[in-house]
Amino acid sequence: MLRETYNNVDIVIIGAGISGMCAAIEYLKTHENAKLMIFEKGAGFGGTWRDNIYPGCCCDVFSNLYSFSFEQNPDWTRLYPTQDEILTYLTSVAHKHRLYKYARFNTTVDEARWNEEERIWEIHVVVNGGKDAEYGGEYTVTSNFLISGVGQLNIPKYPHITGLNSFKGKTMHSARWDWNYPLAGKKVAIIGTGATAAQIVPKVAKVASQLTVLQRTPAWVIPRHDAVIPDWRKLLIRHVQPARQWFRAESMKVRESFHEAVTQANSTKANEMRVISLSHLRKQLPDRPDLWEKFTPKYSAGCKRSVLSDDYYPTFLQDNVILETRPIERITETGILVLGEESETRFDLIIFATGFDTFDYMQPLQVFGRKGKSLSEIWNGLPRAYKGVTVEGIPNFGMLYGPNSNLTHNSLILVIEAQSRYINKLANAVLDSKARGKPLLLTPKPEVVQSYNSNLQTVLNKTSFADPNCNSWWKNSEGVITNNWPGTAVEYQNLLADIFWDDYDVEEGNGRESSVLHRRGIAQAEKVNQQTRLGNSCSLCIHTNLILKILGYLLYSVR
Structure with missing residues (x-):
């Protein structure tokens, strides 16, 4: 060749x-x-x-x-x-x-x-x-x-913090995790409170002697309701194609219905999301109004990516877990100094759950x-x-x-x-x-590119993404939503x-x-087939649709 x-x-x-x-x-x-x-x-x-x-x-x-x-x-x-x-x-x-x-x-x-x-x-x-x-x-x-x-x-994106490179202990970014480093018994700090941090925190808290979560801005957290899929459901999905299609289509409908909640701050769906999130917070952290206040965002639901978690909030009821909301003044050779303290808190490991560029x-x-x-x-x-x-x-x-x-x-x-x-x-x-x-x-x-993006930004500026009360990885320093x-x-x-x-x-x-x-x-271009319902053009189709709805409910809801 x-x-x-x-x-x-x-x-x-x-x-x-x-x-x-x-x-x-x-x-x-x-x-x-x-x-x-x-x-x-x-x-x-x-x-x-x-x-x-x-x-x-x-x-x-x-x-x-x-x-x-x-x-x-x-x-x-x-x-x-x-x-x-x-x-x-x-x-x-x-x-x-x-x-x-x-x-x-x-x-x-x-x-x-x-x-x-x-x-x-x-x-x-x-x-x-x-x-x-x-x-x-x-x-x-x-x-x-x-x-x-x-x-x-x-x-991977790292935060702009004074002294970031001076720390003599171990550091790692969530996207570059080092599994060779033992967490057991270590004093750990994690910077970031987004979706990634919400997944890491409950796991690290189980083995670290102390875990400090440094929060700059809280996230809207809603229940995840995760569950194991039983074998019988997997068999049904594998061998009954209409059931597989129905389940995916219904899941698609559920997700698409969530769109209004994260884009229109004053919509009914967005209000429902806020109610669900605040109820979730109070239910999982009973009798802790101090934490309620710290975990309640002051921006529109949807301005930042919402966090889905069933175990993030309860982690903060553990004795070895600390929530720190004061700004970081600098990182030292041995730890992190927050605003208002005279000396730093010492850590063995600093985790950066700070996303990407x-x-x-x-x-x-x-x-x-x-x-x-x-x-x-x-x-x-x-x-x-x-x-x-x-x-x-x-x-x-x-x-x-x-x-x-x-x-x-x-x-x-x-x-x-x-x-x-x-x-x-x-x-x-x-x-x-x-x-x-x-x-x-x-x-x-x-001119086509210019017109398309101009119209797009006009629409985006009316969404929750443009809320000036929060920053996100979706918009740049000038507030333009580029993502x-x-x-x-x-x-x-x-x-x-x-x-x-x-x-x-x-x-x-x-x-x-x-x-x-x-x-x-x-x-x-060939359209992506995301059909949201089975055809009802005949009696058989109607009965099949009904049966699949029942099966779909079991697939989706039974725990």
């Missing part, structure tokens, strides 16, 4: 998490002999579910929704999946769809540059040690289309589009994309889980599937044209169901507009 063949492919996908996997599977549906490469800096498939292995790590979306619609998993053991189960599921999907032969692990893409003359992408990669590095530590691959599956939750997206990867202009220059500090997937000035390129495509109420996989189908429609157009000997360039028109989608999952899927070619600058390799695409007008 010649080098030109080995390192010259049709599509390069960066990232082997859920996004990269979904894009690859979508492409392979119609390309059996695919010229495809998936680059992953880690050692396997799984993305964030391979990186995050901290104690208690789990998902806050129903397990039957946190799976691909085309690969539903009948073997989930709980209503909410744990990290190890999700990773097992993703690994099995990668094997089933034979993704491993396209993957190059322990390989970092540090630069992707559009070659204007050749009309191709040049992707420079670095091999991260090990045996593979012996064949060459770095090399360049060319492709006709580039897909980013890097996502938003990739680079969500505003740079593809950093530290550098992407250069037309005329050598970088993605950073195009964005100029304000990430934006057309429908969350394509970027002005960067041809033959698509992003998964890009700007303003994050959901706060439902499964992100619902978004990723829609994006994968949309992007693959673009890629197929490029590759079909290439097969005819005419390189094709597709780039969203700047979230304001609508429902179904609305986003519908948004990406069609490709309007007039929204794109369409050029053939000779610089002329492509008449082929313009004659098409609109291309339809």
